[in-house]
Amino acid sequence: MPSNTGPSIDTITEGGRVTQVGEGQEAEETSPAVVTFGAPSVGELLAERYELVEHINNDSAGRLVWRGVDVILRRPVAVVLRYPGGDSATEMLQAAVAASRVIHPNLVGVYDAIDEDDRAYVVREWVDGQSLREMVAADGPMDPARATAIGNAVASALAAVHATGMVHGNLHPGTVMISDEGRVVLADARTDGADSQESDLRAVGGVLYFALTGHWPHGEAPLHGATAGHGRAALPDAVRDASGAIAAPRQVRAGVPAYLDDLTMDLLDPEIAPPSSDVLAAELSRLDIPADEQFLEQAGPLRFTADPGEEPSPLAAAGGRRVALGIAGLLAVALIGLLIGVNALGGGDDGDKEPVAQPSSSAPATGGSNEVAAPVRKLAIQDVRVVDPDSKKRDELNGAEKVMDGGDDDGWETDTYNSAAFGNFKKGMGIWVDLGAPHTVKSLQASLSSTGASAELRAGTKDFPSTSNGDKQLVAAYSTLIGQPFEDHDGTTMTFNGFDPNQKYQYLLFWVTELPKKDDGSGWKLGVQEITVQGS
Missing domain, CATH: 2.60.120.260 (Galactose-binding domain-like)
Known part of the structure; x- marks a missing residue:
């Protein structure tokens, strides 16, 4: 069995594939040693149904993460143990109970939460895969389509959590998991009351920024639960100017669409109120389309949509970058109309006149028309x-x-x-x-x-x-x-x-x-x- 005092993120390898559970809070170099008195052993049966198979990792909160098996339902589970139980495990158990009430495909399922005084443990869904932090560290920044898909999954999970009045409070690249099947799941919610739904939404901007650039934009003052700049689990800080302002994703790497760049930066901008999580999820869903169809290049400036009769979402009414893009779009439409009008007035049958050049469109041509394609x-x-x-x-x-x-x-x-x-x-x-x-x-x-x-x-x-x-x-x-x-x-x-x-x-x-x-x-x-x- 691996040592219980090993580094904060240890993994096991099965047939060359890394198997790992959501990281939770990542340990600092100065984190205290995890209490090991009465530590579990391989083969031990908890609550007469959860058999411990292998110790995976420890974290700075004093928790031991094990891979186990539910011997009744015969499915793999993750078992998160804390020594001792009682008052010291209250936050962990409360978070588990709250999480169990929200069932969503992009949230890690919580199956059980038990306090035995000398220890407490939470049994949850086992996820084979990697955290977003590990994946970007191994493969580099992601293409815009994949980053959008991950942002969509995270926002959808938050929308389900926020609909209950709760917050996640621990969203960072270590708690965003990508399974071997490509499923994106969010793990390790907190309930200590130190966060808000707005901070969850700001963290979505951080996740998008990290996926697009490989850098974490919250530096030495991260959102609660995110620990950039600490110990072995440190995340590279964003590129900054002399005043400390972070560089936009498009300034860090080429190929990031302008509207995705704007969305990310607006979510990180404390001067711009973020949309609600359900509105953000809906807009990212609109952009989350297959990369081979290249709709991301044609989707145009980002606009948060609202049902007829509703007030526009906060970002739709916000000034700044998107207002400039909107004005540019209107000018482009006006120019198209002007050129078409000049061509019509010139008389289409006069062969002696030079044809008026028609503006090109990024949308696929249909039947020879230059109409701009409707947004997806x-x-x-x-x-x-x-x-x-x-x-x-x-x-x-x-x-x-x-x-x-x-x-x-x-x-x-x-x-x-x-x-x-x-x-x-x-x-x-x-x-x-x-x-x-x-x-x-x-x-x-x-x-x-x-x-x-x-x-x-x-x-x-x-x-x-x-x-x-x-x-x-x-x-x-x-x-x-x-x-x-x-x-x-x-x-x-x-x-x-x-x-x-x-x-x-x-x-x-x-x-x-x-x-x-x-x-x-x-x-x-x-x-x-x-x-x-x-x-x-």
């Missing part, structure tokens, strides 16, 4: 329903509306079947989506309850009655496949982006062909937590 955004889903053509009972139709409620904590789920192929008597089941009107669609994203599912996305042009016969007709008519099917998918998010840019879509069918096996091995079942459609 989250499309409103008008209606959803379950499609189940091979069932006589039709008892799995309820709950479809949960896939469009804006959160991943609840969704529609199938019954439990005795095989992946729906008990060998169904070809599949699905969720039918009505966008209310034809739209240019860029992607559809389905958030699932577990890995191992197989599914495909189909498109059609007609609605059918919600009956067995109507469902049969719908499945037969929806023959257009969008992108490639996902077979035995190893993630919990499926993103379909093979839409024809010259076509408009109103009706889509997320069609599940195989179910994943349940964790306890008692059958096959799938939950569809949320469906999100991006387009214009």
Whole structure:
């Protein structure tokens, strides 16, 4: 067993892959030694169900992190122990209880919290992967698309936390985990009352800055829980001018889009009020699109959107960089209109006149038009329903509306079947989506309850009655496949982006062909937590 007084971040290697749990507060060089009296041992069984397998690391808060196994549910877990328990473990246990109330795919799941006086421990989800700090240290700064995706995941997790009135309070590159499957999860929330939702949002700016540049912008006065400048876990400070002001990401490295640069700097600017976490998550979701489609280069200046009738978000009304970009955009539109008008007045049939040069557009040309493409955004889903053509009972139709409620904590789920192929008597089941009107669609994203599912996305042009016969007709008519099917998918998010840019879509069918096996091995079942459609 590794020494209990080793460095703050130790890792184990399994087959060449680093296995690690969220770092929490990182230790300083002067951190006191972790109390080891009565320390656990390999094979010890806690609460008659959690078997300790291997010691992973210690941290400056006096906690020991172990990899373990829940012998009842037969799943890997992380066990975080503190010696002693009682009053000294109150903050850790309170944070665990609070975290257990918020279920979100981008938050580490908390399973149990136990105080035995001489020790206390928290049992949580085991994550195979690396922290953002480790990943950037190993591979260097990330491309804008990946940094945006991580920022979106973190903001979405914070939105779920903030919706309960709580704060995370410990957001930094060491508590942002990226699993081997690419899932981004946030770990080690705190409840000591020293933070606010605003400080959480400022920390999102810090995470974006770190992902884009490899530098931490909070220097010697980090946000609570972030420990740049301390000990072995030190993070490189941002480049600063003589007055101490940090350099923008675009000044540190090339290729960072202007609007992503502005968003990051505005989140770090104490003079600009940040948006709420749900608004920030929605805007980052709008920008979180596949890198190979290069929408990040076409998305234009960042604008926080608001529903009709709502007040504009704080950043939409803020002055500074985006106001200048907005004015430049208006001038560009005016110039396009002026040139088109001059061309029209000049008479298109006079071959003796030189043609007026037309301004180019960064948007893809469609039919020879120079119209600027509409910005990509989250499309409103008008209606959803379950499609189940091979069932006589039709008892799995309820709950479809949960896939469009804006959160991943609840969704529609199938019954439990005795095989992946729906008990060998169904070809599949699905969720039918009505966008209310034809739209240019860029992607559809389905958030699932577990890995191992197989599914495909189909498109059609007609609605059918919600009956067995109507469902049969719908499945037969929806023959257009969008992108490639996902077979035995190893993630919990499926993103379909093979839409024809010259076509408009109103009706889509997320069609599940195989179910994943349940964790306890008692059958096959799938939950569809949320469906999100991006387009214009």
